[in-house]
Amino acid sequence: MKNTDLESYLNNLLTVSLFKDYAPNGLQVEGKREIKRIVTGVTASQALIDEAIRLQADALLVHHGYFWPGESQPIRGMKGQRIRSLIKNDINLLAYHLPLDAHIHLGNNAQLGKQLGLTGIAPIQPDDPQCLVFHGYLPEPALTSAFSEHISLALNRTPLISHHQEFTLRHIAWCTGGAQNYIQQAIEYGVDAYISGEVSEHTVHTARENNVVFYAAGHHATERYGIKALGEWLQQQFSDLEVHFIDIDNPA
Template sequence: MVHREQLTGAFDQLLQPARFKDYGPNGLQVEGRDDVHRIVSGVTASRALIEAAIAEQADAIVVHHGLFWRGQDGRVTGWMKQRLALLLAHDINLFAFHLPLDAHPELGNNAQLARVLDLRADGRFGEQDLGFLGARSDGSAFADAGALAAHVERALGRKPILVEGRTGPITRLAWCTGGAQGWFEDAIAAGAQAFLTGEISEPQAHYARECGVSFLACGHHATERYGAPAVAQHVAQALGLEHRFIDVDNPA
């Protein structure tokens, strides 16, 4: 068992949230009980995750997508009231780390996606160097974009949306989890032959075909299932706490 402040300090030391200009507050978003012995991690601070954490008798929840975002309606009504009411009634601490969780070189979303897809990162690109550049861990090429898409589907259990901009072998990849489709042009400029992210918007299909770089939308949730549990498990193990990852299904 540790005090909440000790847990907060461990997360801050690991993820260094003060380094990032983000879209919402990183760190402790909702204060709960002082003493923590059990952590639940998940992707998003949804009501379903909070209810599951209550059933697990968790003292703290660690997520990638927290409750508060820049520019949102500040009223505590509807879904926001329901989530906050559960957290406060059960005295549960809520920690959220957005860009710091994407960026960590070993435990973050991009690093963990590379692990799952058997990729090796050797560079960064994009805003705050959040995007990763690299290749297959063994140095081999994917035969083509279709082979890469099939590899992603096997690893993530979700069929990606593929826009096959490049024909032929793919050796140089860029990736950034979640909603990073707007960074496709940066990935192209960085020399990628294929770009993997969570989502696709209308312009990216045209860029892929016109620039000869393949684009794979692999799912926002599907690409960001790995960072939060990796970070939470690392911190829990260091502090002697219990940890469980709860994956709330999301087709996005």
């Protein structure tokens, strides 16, 4: 598959044109024209690039790429090393941020819900393709601490919890990554608990004062599953592609 054909396919699949994002979606660093082997991962760190080089990948497909607002523009230092490594080894870098968060089937939010075994998984605003907050239901009601243990086992990450007392939980909302400020949308939707990757100081107070349990389960830990699912989808759709998911551990 040609690199531009892969980009076009992914752009259409993830409806990139609908999103105003923080960084460019699609082909960020151009490499060899023909793609046969793809490495997928959460973030285009040097460690992930090194794995792509080791596996002789033609393309690296990630959720967190480059060229974010506030990022230093000169290609030097860490940024220079990363981009030199890609160019020297003729590796394409493709990145999809908000479009991958929001995708109704393959996205980070849909996949996190599946990973947690929730039912009725859907965006809280189903008519908005850009909606990033999803909701669903536990198959059986669970207490605050029991659901925390469930998250720990499902994500291999012990979450921070806003409450010490036990509440009975059934209706859950979530948004992966750095989405703690969407807690107000979850509260207004009427859920029992809200999950995100990160936490701010005010998030805990907001949760406590609105009797909604908040779990911060890790930015990386909550966003492993969309890019993995996307790679598996490509493998299923295109028999000539070989796809490898590499999970570079990150405690954040």
